[in-house]
Amino acid sequence: MSHDPSGHPAHLGRPGHSGHPGRPARIADVAALAGVSIGTASKALNDTGQLRTETRARVKAAAEQLGFVGDARARALSSGRSYTVGMVTTDSFGRFTMPVLLGAEDALSAGEVMVLVADTRDDHVREAHYLRSLVSRGVDGIIVTGRSADARPPIEVPVPVPVVYALTPSTSDADVSVTLDDAAGAAAAATHVLGLGRRRVAVVTGPVTARSAELRAAGARSVLGDRMTGEPLFGDWSERWGRRAVDQLDRTHGRVDAVVCGNDQIARGVCDRLRETGRSVPADVAVTGYDDWDVVALASRPPLTTVDMRLDELGRIAGRSLLELVAGGRPASTAVTPTLVVRESTAGA
Amino acid sequence: MSHDPSGHPAHLGRPGHSGHPGRPARIADVAALAGVSIGTASKALNDTGQLRTETRARVKAAAEQLGFVGDARARALSSGRSYTVGMVTTDSFGRFTMPVLLGAEDALSAGEVMVLVADTRDDHVREAHYLRSLVSRGVDGIIVTGRSADARPPIEVPVPVPVVYALTPSTSDADVSVTLDDAAGAAAAATHVLGLGRRRVAVVTGPVTARSAELRAAGARSVLGDRMTGEPLFGDWSERWGRRAVDQLDRTHGRVDAVVCGNDQIARGVCDRLRETGRSVPADVAVTGYDDWDVVALASRPPLTTVDMRLDELGRIAGRSLLELVAGGRPASTAVTPTLVVRESTAGA
CATH class of the missing domain: 1.10.260 (434 Repressor (Amino-terminal Domain))
Structure with a gap:
């Protein structure tokens, strides 16, 4: 040589x-x-x-x-697959959809698939543009997600492509949707406070128009039965509403020994107002949240017993379901069951 | 026919x-x-x-x-460009990197470029794997981001590719980094409280080991001069530390009429403890935060005057700088100047 x-x-x-x-x-x-x-x-x-x-x-x-x-591109052209999927959100990958993206990335990267992100800013024109762009890139499939549990119409794509809806389901039963079992999460919180011996339990949740608020109230009611004191109070998702709800309960519901709340912010507000009006959490009143959002749940005084929505698991299931669709399978729609996380707002009560 | x-x-x-x-x-x-x-x-x-x-x-x-x-793939092969960039984070696209991703997507989508996301979970092996995968897909460039303002070593890629570092700078001056001017943000908050006539100003911030805590304390000190009461207090980034810091100030710093805090959580804790010990915010003590994280800054009692880091703008600049690099230009490293957002914790003081 x-x-x-x-x-x-x-x-x-x-x-x-x-x-x-x-x-x-x-x-x-x-x-x-x-x-x-x-x-x-x-x-x-x-x-x-x-x-x-x-x-x-x-x-x-x-x-x-x-x-x-x-060159993955040349390989993609010869295989007919791009080993790329699109993830379209209406939620700017916010508090709820970010863990879904990470879970999906987790499941997909095991199959050597990477995720192209597209944030539609809730704009239909932008969504249509992104969908065309994703299809033109030959994505193997698309995950559609959003901030709400309220169903949305199926996406419109110029050619057939495998699609999975995550968190926000499709209105069409023909589509594959992976959602949260909101009622089950609230039922778990209610079962927990009954297990502590509480018998006068109030339910305070978000807007009456939000499907997740409605489902969480219904899930709690199904477990509490006549241990539920008065009707559920609907308001908004804020700490301020939690504080006001305590005053309203005092006026209309009489003494309560537990409050099952629709999210962590409401629960934090409930804890603050109870403390400021001389009641101890959890000794006098046990309080549960929903979301397990650390910046709220851990900063609360005391830290909150709450419901972990397992959004990352929801994302992983969505990713795996999409891979199954791409491979020609027929995955079923599923609902993820949240889990209870016990902290000081009920523990030792 | x-x-x-x-x-x-x-x-x-x-x-x-x-x-x-x-x-x-x-x-x-x-x-x-x-x-x-x-x-x-x-x-x-x-x-x-x-x-x-x-x-x-x-x-x-x-x-x-x-x-x-x-078929964008065929077009990509013939043009030598994929119209795709990678975004690699060590931060699971958390609180700080998510707005950066959205800003970058904003800037890039104007150039018809889409973003492939890769979350390394702070794992070097995973990072190397993702970088190989991105290069094999022929990405036009890579944005590297992370949760900290502390510099990181340049990424190692098997072939040369345009790279921009966002939020977390590269240790190499040869690289293009887009960062935050943390000192300027804190200086703006300090200037604001001096403008309200406050003359005994305490500085309470995060861990002494965090570069952003150090820079924010230095930025406040540069403006306050001898209106700064005692040395800055370093702790952690929590509400709990904010509450404790008030007690420590009472013991060691004497009376203060303003507290410039290193983040919103500290500021919220400071407000809570001041109220609980009989002082009014802002009438007795004006309080400023840093981050403008809505779930903390708006839920605080009162809502916080704080510093908007403009992370979305940082992401847009990173995206535009990457496009410039890809086109053969030589963009300079830049630092984004944060802006003050005035709310009730100082307003009307």
Whole structure:
């Protein structure tokens, strides 16, 4: 072998580049270094064809030495798959959809699939634009998510593509939706306070127009029965409403020994107002939240017993369901059951 | 023209599909419907070549009618660009990096570029894997971000690729970093309380080991001079620390008429403890936060005057800088100046 540096394979044998600074190593470089044809190099790297083990190993060593990374785009075109999925949200990947994205990324990356994000800002024109762009990129599928548990119409795509709805379900039963079982989460909180011996339990939740507020109130009622004191109070999702709700309960519901709240912010407000009016949490009144949002639940005085929505698990299921759809399977719609997290606002009560 | 439905162009003329249900329209379908060659159709759709205006319009109308979306992957291979960038974070796209992602998406989507997300969970092996995967997909560039203002070593990529560091700068001056001017934000808060006539101002901030805590304390000190009462108190980023800091100030700093805090959680704790010990905010003591995190700043009693970090603007600048790098430009590293948001914790004081 010549030692002429110009283009000779031996010259290519420096780690991390191809002998052409700034140019990625190509399969031709790998073939030259291994002393095989491009076709043989391709078979060796793709684990196809009939090759001697020694040849395959030599090609792979050459690829390693050159830092050859291949080209996922060329592979995508030949396989008909892009190993990319789109995730479209109406929620700016906020408090609720961010864990869903991370869970989905988790499930998808195990299948070597990466996620293209598209935030529609609740704008239909923008959504249509992003969907066209995703389809034109040949995404294997699309996950659609949003901030609300209220169902949304199916997305409109110019060509058929596998779609999974996460958190925000599709209005069409033909679609695959992965949602939260909000009633079950509230039922778990209610069961917990009954287990502490509480018998005069108030329910304070969010707007009467929000499906999750309605479902959480219904879930608590189903467990509490006549241990529920008065009707559920609907308001908004804020600490301020939690504080006001305590005053309203005092006026209309009489003495209560537990308050099951629709989210952590309401529960934090309830705890603050109870303390400021001379009642101890949990000794006098046990309080539960919903969401397990650390900045609220842990900062509360005392820290909140609350419901972990397991949004990351919801995202993982959505990711796995999408992979199943892409592979030609027929995954069913599912609802994730939240879990109770017990902290000082009920513990030791 | 024949009206035989089998494969005749007229048969293709239904909106949204190609005559082969479930198969996206191909350029051959467009060419057939327009009655031109595939080469002519390609030139018409790409606005290249010498064609009659009428021919170009007819091809475009055919593409529209068939819902032809082209193939961004094929276009990417021929252009040498993928119109995709990677965004790598060590922060699980948390509180700080999420607005950066959205800002970057905003800037990039204007250039028809979409963002592939990769969350490394602070794991070096995972980071290396994601970087290889992004490079293999031919991303035009990479934005690297994290939760901290502390610099990080440059990423290691198998081939050269344009990179911009956002929020968390690179340790290398050769890299392009877009950061926050933390000192300027704290200086703005300090200037504001001096403008209210306050002359005994305490500074309470986060861990002494955090660069942003140090910079915010230094920024406040630079403005306050001898109106700063005692040394800055370093603790952690929690409400609990804010409450404790009030007791510590009472013991060691004497009377104060303003507290400039290192974040919103500390400021909320300071407000709560001041109220609980009989002092009015802002009449007796003006309080400022930092971050403008709505769930804390707006829920505080009273709502907080605070510093908006403009993370979305930081993300937009990072996105635009990356586009500039990709186009062969040489963008400079920049620092975004935060802005003050005035609310009840100082207003009317």
